[in-house]
Amino acid sequence: MVEAEGHLIDSQLMNAMFDTVVRHDAAFDVLEFRIGRTNDEPSFVSMRVTSKTPAALTEVLEELVSLGCRVANPENAHIVPADRDGCAPEDFYSTTNHQTSVRLDGRWVLVDRQRMDAVIVVEDGRASCRKLREIHAGDAIVCGIRGIKIVPEFQPRDRLGFAFMSNEISSERRVEVGVARIAGMMRAAREAGERIAFVAGPVVVHTGGGTYFCDLIRHGYVDVLLAGNALAVHDVEQALYGTSLGVDMESGRAIEGGHRHHMRAINAIYRAGGLRKAVASGVLTSGVMYECIRRNVDYVLAGSIRADGPLPDTVMNLVDAQDRYTASLHGVKLVLVLSTMLHGIGVGNMLPAWVRLVCVDINPAVVTKLADRGSSQTIGIVTDVGLFLRQLASALHD
Numbered sequence: 001m002v003e004a005e006g007h008l009i010d011s012q013l014m015n016a017m018f019d020t021v022v023r024h025d026a027a028f029d030v031l032e033f034r035i036g037r038t039n040d041e042p043s044f045v046s047m048r049v050t051s052k053t054p055a056a057l058t059e060v061l062e063e064l065v066s067l068g069c070r071v072a073n074p075e076n077a078h079i080v081p082a083d084r085d086g087c088a089p090e091d092f093y094s095t096t097n098h099q100t101s102v103r104l105d106g107r108w109v110l111v112d113r114q115r116m117d118a119v120i121v122v123e124d125g126r127a128s129c130r131k132l133r134e135i136h137a138g139d140a141i142v143c144g145i146r147g148i149k150i151v152p153e154f155q156p157r158d159r160l161g162f163a164f165m166s167n168e169i170s171s172e173r174r175v176e177v178g179v180a181r182i183a184g185m186m187r188a189a190r191e192a193g194e195r196i197a198f199v200a201g202p203v204v205v206h207t208g209g210g211t212y213f214c215d216l217i218r219h220g221y222v223d224v225l226l227a228g229n230a231l232a233v234h235d236v237e238q239a240l241y242g243t244s245l246g247v248d249m250e251s252g253r254a255i256e257g258g259h260r261h262h263m264r265a266i267n268a269i270y271r272a273g274g275l276r277k278a279v280a281s282g283v284l285t286s287g288v289m290y291e292c293i294r295r296n297v298d299y300v301l302a303g304s305i306r307a308d309g310p311l312p313d314t315v316m317n318l319v320d321a322q323d324r325y326t327a328s329l330h331g332v333k334l335v336l337v338l339s340t341m342l343h344g345i346g347v348g349n350m351l352p353a354w355v356r357l358v359c360v361d362i363n364p365a366v367v368t369k370l371a372d373r374g375s376s377q378t379i380g381i382v383t384d385v386g387l388f389l390r391q392l393a394s395a396l397h398d
Helices: 011-025 056-064 176-192 210-218 229-243 258-272 275-280 288-294 319-327 341-350 366-374 387-395
Strands: 002-006 027-034 043-050 076-082 097-103 107-112 118-125 126-130 138-144 147-151 195-200 225-228 298-302 332-338 356-361 378-382
Touching: 002 147, 011 027, 011 043, 011 056, 027 210, 043 056, 056 147, 056 332, 076 366, 076 387, 097 118, 107 147, 107 258, 126 210, 176 332, 176 387, 195 210, 195 341, 210 387, 225 229, 225 319, 225 341, 229 258, 229 298, 229 366, 258 275, 275 288, 298 319, 319 341, 332 341, 332 387, 341 356, 341 366, 356 366, 356 387, 366 378
Parallel strands: 107 126, 195 225, 195 332, 225 298, 332 356, 356 378
Antiparallel strands: 002 043, 027 043, 076 138, 097 107, 097 147, 118 126, 118 138
């Protein structure tokens, strides 16, 4: 028997639970259902779930727990010690990005560092999420699904006026309306002292959005910048040569020999000893990275196999880059992903569901993919990122 409590109807969780049972060729019998009588009052459901085999029942129950159900007659969480570094027991519980609690010694304990695709480790009466590589032999790992309670984020009908863009990704929305509301979110976050992070791809520079992004940095709307090597390289190229990928940013024409500019930009930063020294010595006097360094914005550049150079500041060790991203996101309440699918999905995996996530991309499939990966809090705007940044900077000045 399983139970669930919360905004089951507005968030469409009830339908998701029933669909899950049916999809697994199992059956449900609703024993009790109480609907919330007001907008704020939660609903409650209790139902018996049956399946043809114990293994099939376990499979459907695991998915129901991830939707916010809990096994009735709660037991303490089943804990098994890890037998070696970097490995969890076979039936370890794999986390979601929703608020999670585990039952320890008869009481519910909230899990710290909530994120998806992690394990729960119990230590000194506390529970926290850890990645597999962070496990050490002897760590107490939560296994199975008993003694676990998830509270999915409430999806109201009109979440800050964004319901019209939730779950439907379309290029036919009025960009101005979305931009105005995002600007409102950013103002509110700054006034509340909340941190705002941007995850940006090199398209920000290619589309001419770098100028407006610099404006956001100067006005205190960027606390964290997470990007790849390419954003910084092409930003420096524009600052030093006025081109991006060899294309003149003023005329839009390819410059003869301009294809070498990004390599010359990398060489200039190497000669200076890195981005910070390039700013200090006067080699770099404008651009996104220049503004970040001058305004003490926390930035992390994560490299890849495609990275030219890379720049001395780029973190090429993948594990180190992931850890740096995670640390930089601590305390962030609003994240904007600008035309970078892989970095955007990576950051989405690191965030708890209550951190607001805005994804801007000219390709609607990128926005959809981020939401499909489990970041259900994603708000999507399908447009050119340069146009978006120009309108956003304008809206924040109004």
